[in-house]
Amino acid sequence: MSEQHNDPLIIAGRSFQSRLLIGTGKYRDLEETRLAIEASGAEIVTVAVRRTNIGQNPDEPNLLDVISPDKYTILPNTAGCFNAVDAVRTCKLARELMDGHDLVKLEVLGDEKTLYPNVVETIKAADELVRDGFKVMVYTSDDPIVAKELEAIGCVSIMPLGSMIGSGLGILNPHNINVIMEDCKVPVLVDAGVGTASEAAVAMEMGCEAVLMNSAIAGARNPILMAHAMRKAVEAGREAYLAGRMPRKKYASASSPMEGTIVGK
């Protein structure tokens, strides 16, 4: 549909057709990762930055050979960082790794049990990174005031969690996400929490600009099929949002005319 094609997602001045961003963690192997990304239609793909002695199998190709930066927008994350200093170091390493590419996903976590964002450290890191020229897509809580602070700092996208990372519990506080979207001038993405296709559609129907997920796809029994389901859910949700849902009514409203029935006289 033409409307769909005229409806790009714009992040930091760059235009994308897909509103589904996906992570590359937790897959069985790089081939499954590659197939899932293809099935999802995602154009922005997150990666983690780790010491070379971690995740290094000399027999396996490099992730960036399989997911080429020529084909995808690589979004390095700061997952695993629990303070601003480590997150900033990780982003600088990522920028060097990606030959100066400065789009990053900032996440500074509070603890391992909840992986809930530490917003104090997140704000500190965002401030330093923006001043250093990074384009920061920031993972945060669904607190509207924190979202405002991060937008004021200059983050290019605000990404509140739907629920805890990897929990698959869906969007637990849609009201807060709505409040964040009401005032926010940069794209608001739901990042984390989506468990299945309907939940991705819900996020998009609410008016979120995009959805970022990893576990919902990688943790499915058939990740490639789920990646395709998510692609359709995000597209369907976006179109439903643009179309505008019918008003909710308290009682029935017949779809067929009541006149001219054979019932009665």
Add this chain to the structure above:
Amino acid sequence: MQIQLNGDNIEVQDDASVATLIARMDLGERRVAVELNLEIVPRSLHAETLLKAGDRLEVVHAIGGG
């Protein structure tokens, strides 16, 4: 001399550079980034950046993550 590489103490030759160390790590064509004592060492400077005793080096790459 001793340096710290990715958190481990290792022994390197006195004239070792960032480039010779990376070559020794057998990373093949892998795309890596290097931080030396908390400062990024751009790829173009790997060969001329010499290591000294006690240096702390991080060599990272991209792996799957969400």
